[in-house]
Amino acid sequence: MALILSQLFISLILSLFFSLTLLPHATTSKANSSSEYSITSIFNVTAANHKTSQILSFKPFHNQEEFPQTFSSSSSFKLKLYPAASLYNTHHQHKNYYSLDLNASLNPGITTGTSNFLVQIGVGGPPQKFYMIFDLQTDFTWLQCQPCIKCYDQPDSIFDPSQSSSYTLLSCETKHCNLLPNSSCSDDGYCRYNITYKDGTNTEGVLINETVSFESSGWVDRVSLGCSNKNQGPFVGSDGTFGLGRGSLSFPSRINASSMSYCLVESKDGYSSSTLEFNSPPCSGSVKAKLLQNPKAENLYYVGLKGIKVGGEKIDVPNSTFTIDPYGNGGMIVSSSSLITMLENDTYNVVRDAFVAKTQHLERLKAFLQFDTCYNLSSNNTVELPILEFEVNDGKSWLLPKESYLYAVDKNGTFCFAFAPSKGSFSILGTLQQYGTRVTFDLVNSFVYLHTLCCN
Structure with missing residues (x-):
């Protein structure tokens, strides 16, 4: 039990600072569109393990920034x-x-x-x-x-x-x-x-x-x-x-x-x-999805996705995955509390299987906690991974941040597929998959804008 708690503690710390390095096969000027991109990317294992070691030796700070004593209001x-x-x-x-x-x-x-x-x-x-x-x-x-x-x-x-x-x-x-x-x-x-x-x-x-x-x-x-x-x-x-x-x-x-x-x-x-x-406008060049509303949970943000691709191939997922029925089932919640993305059970199984089929060249390990697909990358400097993306509309896709495909559970080269099955009849977009993406909710017109090159 002590070992499991220790491993869980390490994985939680890594979730806050984990930043993998990926070198793409090819570049594209359309960062948010699937029209021009490589279907695979090169995962730099050495850099990722070095980052993990830095994280585990991190000394936290307590920010002492002060507010000014006078203020002027603004529209944003x-x-x-x-x-x-x-x-x-x-x-x-x-x-x-x-x-x-x-x-x-x-x-x-x-x-x-x-x-x-x-x-x-x-x-x-x-x-x-x-x-x-x-x-x-x-x-x-x-x-x-x-x-x-x-x-x-x-x-x-x-x-x-x-x-x-x-x-x-x-x-x-x-x-x-x-x-x-x-x-x-x-x-x-x-x-x-x-x-x-x-x-x-x-x-x-x-x-x-x-x-x-x-x-x-x-x-x-x-x-x-x-x-x-x-x-x-x-x-x-x-x-x-x-x-x-x-x-x-x-x-x-x-x-x-x-x-x-x-x-x-x-x-x-x-x-x-x-x-x-x-009150800030969305970034130019963002992909746009509908902001859905659940009649049974009206306070939550649901992003209206159309499908999932793994390595450039569209995966056949149940139609109910990204739609919300009158009883409140289905749909994908945009979350600030879930670290990893959780997909409706049937959808998770087909997405995971597609990812596994395209990573046969990697050494598999046994499951770790809720992660059922793990790899031993301790002897690899770089590995090739399939690109993951969510289809939005009009043939456009949101390419998930490359650092969100695998999740380091230790500093010894053990990486797991950074998705899991949901415990309910809905899916959850986790914070790890949102890293590096500007997410903008248009609260007037009910749209979600996503841009992977607009965080600075």
Whole structure:
């Protein structure tokens, strides 16, 4: 058991900093289209193992960037996203927020949502800075507040309302209070909430309006969010949850954002150039897919894909894989909590088999945890892998980032196919497969834009 936990710990750390090096056979000016590209790529095993060794010796830091004390508002906002492990201060005694369960299935709309990434915001006037969970699966934004009844250990000082001139309690008669599940009135007429997620985690507090600031790019007044003073759950390592779902309580809805865009990027020493943006246009040359909505989970983002190709060949997958039926089954959820992509069981089997058929030249190993297809690349400097892509529309495809095909589970050259079967009747687009891609949600016209060369 100790060995398994040790291996799992290593794989989780690698998920936050893993950056493989692939040398393509041929280049193309159409990075997001399948019209001109090589159907294989050369995987640099030596470089990948060297990177893994660097990761395992990584010394985390705790970012000390300060917000300016004065702000000017703007029509668009840009924030940095930080890999969770990079913000862990080794002098702190609490655990880091990279303890996600790779074997857990995503329950649409009813889990707290863990994340590989945190976002830094300022709350109050003057702003107090906090690292919040980057969460696409939930709507409600909340942070821990004084006075605490039951608070977990967090990296930063807990929000102190007495130090903010913009702090306002909301009445239980307000529209926002009525939108909250299990809301109630306090004795003095203010809105209280008690939210319990399906995994048993819980947060309680009062609903407030506050000023939320975005590093140096601006601020928004009177944003409704939760001021929690009683919490129970695996929130350790963050100061709260930044709810970015599609529901009416989510942060994008509260600021009337026309678009939301993010890019997850791995970089050396844990410092990330990952960003989260609101009201920014999609990158020129992006491939466009429909942003679908599930009638049974309206707060989730579903990307409307058309098919899958492995090594240039279209794979025959069930028609239900990427469509959503009236009962809420099917479709692919864009996730910030699942590390790897999970495909509906039948779809996963045919995609995996197609990948295996095109990697017969590689030495297979036994399964590792949820990974059923693993390879021994310890004696290889480079190997050839088939290109993987998702079909979008009009014959165009999104070529998955090459570093997302295989996943290193140790530093000895063991790599596994970085996909797994879903535990439910839906698929999940994991963060590993999103690395290096600018994902833009057009919240007005319901489209998703994907671009692999637009993260800087």
